[in-house]
Amino acid sequence: MEYHADTMTNAPQFAPEWLIQSWFNSETPLLLSGLRGRVVVLCAFQALCKDSNAYAIPQALRMHATFEPRDVAVVGLHTTFEHHAAITPAVVKAYLHEYRIKFPVGLDMANPQGPIPRTMEAYHMRGTPSLLLIDRHGFIRKHTFGPVDDLRLGAEVGALAQETPAAAGTAPVSLTAAAGLTPAVPESSAA
Amino acid sequence: MEYHADTMTNAPQFAPEWLIQSWFNSETPLLLSGLRGRVVVLCAFQALCKDSNAYAIPQALRMHATFEPRDVAVVGLHTTFEHHAAITPAVVKAYLHEYRIKFPVGLDMANPQGPIPRTMEAYHMRGTPSLLLIDRHGFIRKHTFGPVDDLRLGAEVGALAQETPAAAGTAPVSLTAAAGLTPAVPESSAA
Amino acid sequence: MEYHADTMTNAPQFAPEWLIQSWFNSETPLLLSGLRGRVVVLCAFQALCKDSNAYAIPQALRMHATFEPRDVAVVGLHTTFEHHAAITPAVVKAYLHEYRIKFPVGLDMANPQGPIPRTMEAYHMRGTPSLLLIDRHGFIRKHTFGPVDDLRLGAEVGALAQETPAAAGTAPVSLTAAAGLTPAVPESSAA
Amino acid sequence: MEYHADTMTNAPQFAPEWLIQSWFNSETPLLLSGLRGRVVVLCAFQALCKDSNAYAIPQALRMHATFEPRDVAVVGLHTTFEHHAAITPAVVKAYLHEYRIKFPVGLDMANPQGPIPRTMEAYHMRGTPSLLLIDRHGFIRKHTFGPVDDLRLGAEVGALAQETPAAAGTAPVSLTAAAGLTPAVPESSAA
Structure with a gap:
């Protein structure tokens, strides 16, 4: 239940489209842009990675069971960067x-x-497991390498899910400073 | 990491004022009505209760460390109902x-x-540990006896913290049906 | 599952008789000398001590369920050294x-x-939880403050339980150097 | 920390030689018969098996760190029985x-x-993870499918490690009836 090793961008960053060679558990290729309007939880892992197996995948499964798919899309990304x-x-x-x-x-x-x-390269991931929260408008609001606390993650995803199209960019009000959600892109800088 | 034993009211219920004989960690007596405008997490426990010690108090401490006090007030209630x-x-x-x-x-x-x-009697608590989530308007939105999943609880508190005075009563959109937040009181039934 | 903070005597030490003001779960007062011939697992704890509750008492309960009482006596010692x-x-x-x-x-x-x-004083305990393993002949073979690994503890108690009166003092052969069992007193030094 | 799903032979059984197509972490092929005189902990697993990863392999690593290799040999067996x-x-x-x-x-x-x-077939293993304890004389003393309690396992391996060639076949005296060690082969039946 520790929380560390965040790698946060100083400025909010638009999430680049992922580049996928094949999909599992999806009959058609999935585009990140096609999920616009939903919060996307992107869980990057490797099948033989000890930490992915020990906590990241179990946590992704809990997220998938907890959140409504129409609001929160949990997506796995298998990043083969070793043992090719x-x-x-x-x-x-x-x-x-x-x-x-x-x-x-x-x-x-x-x-x-x-x-x-x-995709691993485009997102500058440091390894596996990595976790990204992408808001309804396609901005990266969290990017973490290593273990993530369940309570805080639940609050963060819950907060992002509350951002409606009208209220998008509202800074979450509920979390302590350490919470780790990058503020949504300000109107001016988005222009 | 299980989630069970909810005791939920079928209709949203206004949280009665708690009745306290003395306070710890507060220089003045705290009134629930005085916390209106904030989400209140009420953790009922007993000092010698095994389950309070094993998971409820550690979880309350994590909540206190995770959420901004100005939005989410974590309050303990020591309910001595045995071993007086x-x-x-x-x-x-x-x-x-x-x-x-x-x-x-x-x-x-x-x-x-x-x-x-x-207070234990007024809230019809079944024992310790019990957990109550009270929204910014003073309504009980969750009442649980036993262990509560961190991820779901984080999402629920996060969702309640997003309900602004203007948007109060907005049903949280992000959680699966099993989530366990009682919907806020509908306008019509509140008349 | 960590293992640290041992306070080991350099030389094997005869376990002094404990001094008890009252017993629970025993109809008659128990003497350590009366348990000679059995391995004694002495678990020192305090009712309001977080670490006693979190791991030492659960481990003592597992030991009590695992070992034959005729060979291994699990005994609790409530050492009130604060909050009198x-x-x-x-x-x-x-x-x-x-x-x-x-x-x-x-x-x-x-x-x-x-x-x-x-008793806490006589045994030079550093706090709670403390764990002592006393062999069939009354010698302290392990004295630990803090968490103790289950696997290693099982092996150590199992090894001490194998020391028969005839074979007493046999150094356990199965554990790595870090195991932490003080060798039994040599024949010569016992004279 | 549960303990279940033992598959125990009613009579002690001599452990058949394992049949291995290649070895990792060993420069020469290892024969079970070549380990006679040592306790052998055989951990059968599969690389993509969730339970092997979650608890069996971590436990095998703890055993390898806890016991002296000259007394207790921890050996892994990768049984590919699916996903060939x-x-x-x-x-x-x-x-x-x-x-x-x-x-x-x-x-x-x-x-x-x-x-x-x-080897999986010869030992009648039910799946992965399976754990076998083979005594210094080559007899199977425990055969388990599923999770195994650390404390009890430590005690069992510790007890088997105490069986010297002279004292072999001594029933361990320290464990409760549920302990699960098959008694060593009786003198008469070994004749």
């Missing part, structure tokens, strides 16, 4: 079966130039 | 010291007619 | 009821000269 | 790297006749 020869799509598929994961999981697009796949 | 001869005010005081509890704790007013103290 | 006005015998009694403790618990004898009760 | 196409030797290798496993792990020999590999 071992972690085939069949491994990811078996993993999803064993961990009973029903939410959509995208396999991050391999990068011919190096070991870091494309 | 043993649990003196000195025991409660020593307990608060040992568990490093800094939020206000009221000692529920003893009832000459029976073992159940006055 | 609060922690009356009625508090200890209520505590044992709430935590469903069935093994014998002695209330350490108050010391008119100071706050540290007599 | 996914779980290549490269997956097992990457898994051992990620979980920082340093004890020897054998890859159970594939069976051309069916999905269950050879």
